[in-house]
Amino acid sequence: MGFFDKIKKLNIFAGFSAIDDDFYDELEETLILSDMGMDTTLKAVEELKSRVKSEKLKDKEEVRNCLRRVLQDMLTVGDQGLDLSTRPSVILFIGVNGVGKTTTIGKLAATLKAQGKKVLLCAGDTFRAAAADQLTIWSQRAGVEIVKQHEGADPASVVFDAVSAAKARNSDVILVDTAGRLHNKQNLMNELNKISRIIDRELPGCAKETLLVLDATTGQNGLIQAKQFQEAAGVTGIVLTKLDGTAKGGITVAIADTLQIPVKYVGLGEGIEDLRPFDAEGFTEALV
Ligand SMILES: Nc1nc2c(ncn2[C@@H]2O[C@H](COP(=O)(O)OP(=O)(O)OP(=O)(O)O)[C@@H](O)[C@H]2O)c(=O)[nH]1
Numbered sequence: 452m453g454f455f456d457k458i459k460k461l462n463i464f465a466g467f468s469a470i471d472d473d474f475y476d477e478l479e480e481t482l483i484l485s486d487m488g489m490d491t492t493l494k495a496v497e498e499l500k501s502r503v504k505s506e507k508l509k510d511k512e513e514v515r516n517c518l519r520r521v522l523q524d525m526l527t528v529g530d531q532g533l534d535l536s537t538r539p540s541v542i543l544f545i546g547v548n549g550v551g552k553t554t555t556i557g558k559l560a561a562t563l564k565a566q567g568k569k570v571l572l573c574a575g576d577t578f579r580a581a582a583a584d585q586l587t588i589w590s591q592r593a594g595v596e597i598v599k600q601h602e603g604a605d606p607a608s609v610v611f612d613a614v615s616a617a618k619a620r621n622s623d624v625i626l627v628d629t630a631g632r633l634h635n636k637q638n639l640m641n642e643l644n645k646i647s648r649i650i651d652r653e654l655p656g657c658a659k660e661t662l663l664v665l666d667a668t669t670g671q672n673g674l675i676q677a678k679q680f681q682e683a684a685g686v687t688g689i690v691l692t693k694l695d696g697t698a699k700g701g702i703t704v705a706i707a708d709t710l711q712i713p714v715k716y717v718g719l720g721e722g723i724e725d726l727r728p729f730d731a732e733g734f735t736e737a738l739v
């Protein structure tokens with residue numbers, strides 16, 4: 452698993468000969484330091500203790516494998532693939548400013564195009580003029596089409612245009628960029644609702660994903676953001692970006708377990724190839 456080289460392996464197993472209270476205390480500490488958060492850590496350690504007991508595990512390697520399985524189960528919450536079952540289908544990207552929404556759209560556009568999909572980008576972030584420019588550059592890099600309007604336009608109207616264009620051009624999937632910052636949070640949530648309503652009205656029954664983009668380097672803060680977006684927007688999956696910038700992969704487990712939303716993709720750099728479908732098995736292997 453070359454992608455996760457930076458994710459710190461838990462080396463607590465090295466220093467212990469017995470699986471005793473000291474071991475579990477140290478494990479708790481290590482998991483918390485890996486950004487897994489208190490609640491998720493306690494839950495994981497309780498589950499590990501109970502499996503070690505019921506499966507009568509004594510050997511360090513067995514316990515390590517057991518911890519991997521525990522974390523893997525916590526990471527496996529629902530469907531990790533994208534629902535692209537209708538033409539067009541729609542993927543909405545939401546999240547606070549700077550987390551990597553636009554970059555992720557560019558990367559995913561290239562991935563989907565390579566799979567033979569006809570992709571259309573929708574510049575739904577009209578809050579800043581530079582936002583549509585940035586998405587235009589990504590559309591050129593990925594070799595896909597884009598629908599945009601002028602700065603300050605109603606994002607729902609850009610989405611309406613994109614849906615019409617997708618119907619006319621027989622696009623497979625529309626990737627919608629949104630603003631990460633508005634004058635206040637209520638405006639942002641209202642805007643996301645309006646975009647959603649337009650999609651539901653213009654493409655009733657379409658396959659629709661709402662991907663919440665979170666920056667792994669912001670740690671537990673990401674969880675707070677996620678809860679707010681989840682309440683407002685019915686998130687179907689998480690994209691965790693900038694995992695290349697942290698050795699603390701534990702946040703991934705905290706997010707999946709606390710929110711019960713699958714992590715669908717991870718961002719591992721700024722380049723067009725730096726997006727990977729999330730692989731829970733490879734990830735826990737790298738972590739533990
Ligand atoms: N290292 C690293 N940098 C990333 C990754 N994803 C995005 N970035 C960088 O993060 C910065 C912000 O990315 P954007 O895609 O502009 O973020 P955004 O969410 O669209 O931001 P707003 O449009 O301001 O809301 C850029 O410099 C990206 O190159 C990643 O996986 N790893």
Ligand SMILES: [Mg+2]
Nearest residue numbers: 552553576582
């Ligand atoms: Mg953006």
